[in-house]
Amino acid sequence: MKTTTRLMLTACLVLPLLAACKKEEAPVAQVAAPLAAPTTADDAAWRTYVSDVVTRNMAGISNQPYVYYLPAATGDEATDTGNYERLQDKARTDVARGIVRGNMLAYASSDSAKMADIVVTAFADVPESTMQGVRVVFIGDAADQARVAEAVAPAGVEYVFVEAK
Template identity: 80%
Template sequence: MKTTTRLILIAFLVLPLLAACNKEEAVVAAVAAPLTAPTTADDGAWRSYVSDVVTRNMEGIANQPYVYYLPAATGDEDADAGAYARLQDKARTDVARGIVRGNMLAYASSDSTKMADIVVEAFAEVAPDTMKDVRVLFIGSAADRDRVAAAVAPAGVNFVFVDAG
């Protein structure tokens, strides 16, 4: 009887450990391949892509990232201009307020040039070296990369570019 009781006790202690090992293997196997940049201006596809890219660039970031996403133009000039102005104002206000180390600012849009304009304008008044250890992630066209890099460099940020072609 003592042997049976001991075997049952051992089984209860060992089974959870084996189950935990299998869960870790399942998590490793469940890591998805990176999404590719959408070739259209479909906002749903772009939001999924931006979320994937931001998540993959979170290593070393201690807080929720600031994500600035400009939706594709709808054809309604007033609505599009309003969306652009609101995002531009938010980006400028957040950067002017100051971002502390360990944070990430992510900028993305299917219209890379407009998003680059927002970034350049937001960083125009930032004092030199006031954003050390802040990551700026720009998801856009290679044609806008250097302009954005030059605009954010004086702030002392760690600039990361992801080509969304």
């Protein structure tokens, strides 16, 4: 009986030491550096960049973001005009329908001025202070930042500008 007790006591003392030896440190999460904005109009590179920026601005957002991306001009006027008008209509319709707290709207394009036009048009008829708790992220040139900020301010959104550089 004494032998069994001694073995049990020894096991109780040794097992925690062995467990501590085998315990691995938790891996440290590595945060990737932010991507730089593409210097060309390459759509694949721009989509990757926009996805990175949107992901980095999701803190406090509880729903899937609305991302409005205008592809670079192709040189085909009919296609370019069609892309622009479809995106403008979608952005205007979504905002007019109403966006509730906890959502994010992200606007980006390699053609910052055209995207700024889309944002200004989309927010033109939004009643004052009706979009509290909604984040609007504009990814574009610094030259368009003030115009977009002025257009979205009356809606009461949290405005975030990310310079595409």
